[in-house]
Amino acid sequence: xxxxxxxxxxxxxxxxxxxxxxxxxxxxxxxxxxxxxxxxxxxxxxxxxxxxxxxxxxxxxxxxxxxxxxxxxxxxxxxxxxxxxxxxxxxxxxxxxxxxxxxxxxxxxxxxxxxxxxxxxxxxxxxxxxxxxxxxxxxxxxxxxxxxxxxxxxxxxxxxxxxxxxxxxxxxxxxxxxxxxxxxxxxxxxxxxxxxxxxxxxxxxxxxxxxxxxxxxxxxxxxxxxxxxxxxxxxxxxxxxxxxxxxxxxxxxxxxxxxxxxxxxxxxxxxxxxxxxxxxxxxxxxxxxxxxxxxxxxxxxxxx
Amino acid sequence: xxxxxxxxxxxxxxxxxxxxxxxxxxxxxxxxxxxxxxxxxxxxxxxxxxxxxxxxxxxxxxxxxxxxxxxxxxxxxxxxxxxxxxxxxxxxxxxxxxxxxxxxxxxxxxxxxxxxxxxxxxxxxxxxxxxxxxxxxxxxxxxxxxxxxxxxxxxxxxxxxxxxxxxxxxxxxxxxxxxxxxxxxxxxxxxxxxxxxxxxxxxxxxxxxxxxxxxxxxxxxxxxxxxxxxxxxxxxxxxxxxxxxxxxxxxxxxxxxxxxxxxxxxxxx
Numbered sequence: 001x002x003x004x005x006x007x008x009x010x011x012x013x014x015x016x017x018x019x020x021x022x023x024x025x026x027x028x029x030x031x032x033x034x035x036x037x038x039x040x041x042x043x044x045x046x047x048x049x050x051x052x053x054x055x056x057x058x059x060x061x062x063x064x065x066x067x068x069x070x071x072x073x074x075x076x077x078x079x080x081x082x083x084x085x086x087x088x089x090x091x092x093x094x095x096x097x098x099x100x101x102x103x104x105x106x107x108x109x110x111x112x113x114x115x116x117x118x119x120x121x122x123x124x125x126x127x128x129x130x131x132x133x134x135x136x137x138x139x140x141x142x143x144x145x146x147x148x149x150x151x152x153x154x155x156x157x158x159x160x161x162x163x164x165x166x167x168x169x170x171x172x173x174x175x176x177x178x179x180x181x182x183x184x185x186x187x188x189x190x191x192x193x194x195x196x197x198x199x200x201x202x203x204x205x206x207x208x209x210x211x212x213x214x215x216x217x218x219x220x221x222x223x224x225x226x227x228x229x230x231x232x233x234x235x236x237x238x239x240x241x242x243x244x245x246x247x248x249x250x251x252x253x254x255x256x257x258x259x260x261x262x263x264x265x266x267x268x269x270x271x272x273x274x275x276x277x278x279x280x281x282x283x284x285x286x287x288x289x290x291x292x293x294x295x296x297x298x299x300x301x302x303x304x
Numbered sequence: 305x306x307x308x309x310x311x312x313x314x315x316x317x318x319x320x321x322x323x324x325x326x327x328x329x330x331x332x333x334x335x336x337x338x339x340x341x342x343x344x345x346x347x348x349x350x351x352x353x354x355x356x357x358x359x360x361x362x363x364x365x366x367x368x369x370x371x372x373x374x375x376x377x378x379x380x381x382x383x384x385x386x387x388x389x390x391x392x393x394x395x396x397x398x399x400x401x402x403x404x405x406x407x408x409x410x411x412x413x414x415x416x417x418x419x420x421x422x423x424x425x426x427x428x429x430x431x432x433x434x435x436x437x438x439x440x441x442x443x444x445x446x447x448x449x450x451x452x453x454x455x456x457x458x459x460x461x462x463x464x465x466x467x468x469x470x471x472x473x474x475x476x477x478x479x480x481x482x483x484x485x486x487x488x489x490x491x492x493x494x495x496x497x498x499x500x501x502x503x504x505x506x507x508x509x510x511x512x513x514x515x516x517x518x519x520x521x522x523x524x525x526x527x528x529x530x531x532x533x534x535x536x537x538x539x540x541x542x543x544x545x546x547x548x549x550x551x552x553x554x555x556x557x558x559x560x561x562x563x564x565x566x567x568x569x570x571x572x573x
Contacts, residue, residue, distance in 0.1 A: 108491040217510070
């Protein structure tokens with residue numbers, strides 16, 4: 001048997017590859033791939049879900065890394081207000097929602113208006129106010145519309161706590177840069193939302209958590225909501241950002257059903273948002289009682 | 305009649321007394337009929353019927369109590385799950401899924417045909433569904449022998465049982481990381497927190513979201529493994545499937561240890 005040069009080359013390459021494979025470090029427990037394999041039961045939806053690569057989104061610091069000093073105390077208080085607004089800032093909250101009802105995962109979730117993407121951008125010009133607003137004024141707007149309550153003054157202690165918490169969450173984020181994951185996901189509106197289809201999709205997919213009449217579900221101890229109400233007196237009012245059909249659809253597309261984000265199409269998200277919009281919710285506090293009764297509702301849902 | 309009590313004659317006094325009586329009766333009714341949120345709502349008749357099967361078994365079916373414990377508390381050493389205090393509809397759904405033929409996967413045609421010009425995408429109105437599949441070498445054989453009535457009875461029996469968890473000591477690092485997953489999830493991977501659905505402190509919520517607290521850690525880990533390799537596929541809108549697919553092996557261990565450390569009680573007075 002003669003040894004030909006390409007045999008030699010092949011064996012050298014083979015040796016090289018075995019060396020590379022054996023030299024690969026042992027996977028630590030934390031990064032070992034999970035047991036996901038091709039499955040007998042096919043996925044329930046044939047849609048593409050974006051794959052998240054590590055480092056794509058900004059990672060805020062962990063709660064256990066809150067410093068053990070006076071600043072840390074204020075950060076913890078701000079987190080408490082953010083997570084349980086009903087208990088820690090009851091005089092400012094007018095409905096049954098908490099900050100985390102929309103800013104998911106304690107204000108960390110990308111495309112659910114994360115605090116770490118918002119804080120470094122302020123002060124910024126805002127269409128809603130027609131002027132430059134500070135972060136404190138933005139929080140006031142949240143309390144006034146989304147929480148349908150009374151805005152805390154810019155020097156209120158609760159305001160200080162929320163701002164300190166936001167600043168701590170965006171520790172290490174670049175200032176003035178629009179980070180990926182900011183605000184809500186992009187959505188393409190190709191036609192007027194269909195409220196009837198929205199009702200069908202709502203009944204099929206949303207009822208389990210948010211209830212047949214969008215009333216949400218209360219906690220086991222009867223205090224506060226486990227799943228927030230989508231309309232009605234305990235939900236956000238007509239002036240809120242999520243009252244806008246497009247904004248609500250953007251939120252729904254990326255985050256709902258929880259854990260199965262991006263499984264609804266753009267059209268389905270818009271349809272559900274329009275179905276939410278046609279229901280009763282508290283009045284827009286910017287205009288009078290009579291204008292709320294007679295004029296067209298804001299939010300782009302069309303004539304009711 | 306003196307001058308003093310003319311302003312309030314006996315008739316007015318009687319009226320006021322009757323009014324107070326009505327108010328007191330109303331208050332007493334509201335107090336006695338206050339909903340008890342720390343108790344699972346069960347059909348007590350079905351529960352009493354289900355006790356025989358749960359404790360004694362039938363023909364070739366072993367007693368549930370032999371693995372799941374005399375009071376449905378589960379087996380922490382072998383990883384058999386707790387059943388006491390779970391929602392009866394949840395237990396019944398799991399038993400039906402255990403009994404189902406795993407090849408019963410079909411194609412459902414959407415009743416509303418889609419406009420392909422506006423929604424580009426193939427097969428959008430053909431949804432491939434699984435009606436709820438759960439593999440288990442022991443439970444599949446048992447559940448296939450149970451009748452619908454027996455499933456209903458035994459589910460209500462276990463829903464009516466009381467349970468108090470015995471929190472286990474856990475190392476600090478597992479607790480820290482487990483709490484991070486339980487309260488905040490992994491937002492950078494778009495993974496929601498556990499307690500968004502499984503309730504505060506993992507106590508479970510309603511018929512769709514089972515409790516995590518008070519379950520053996522081995523059981524929680526093996527279930528997430530089954531979600532990941534497709535041996536379990538019986539959730540609503542693939543919420544748990546998508547979430548389980550984002551968990552690493554370390555996450556599974558940490559979250560199971562964290563919930564074995566939580567205190568929890570149900571149906572206790």
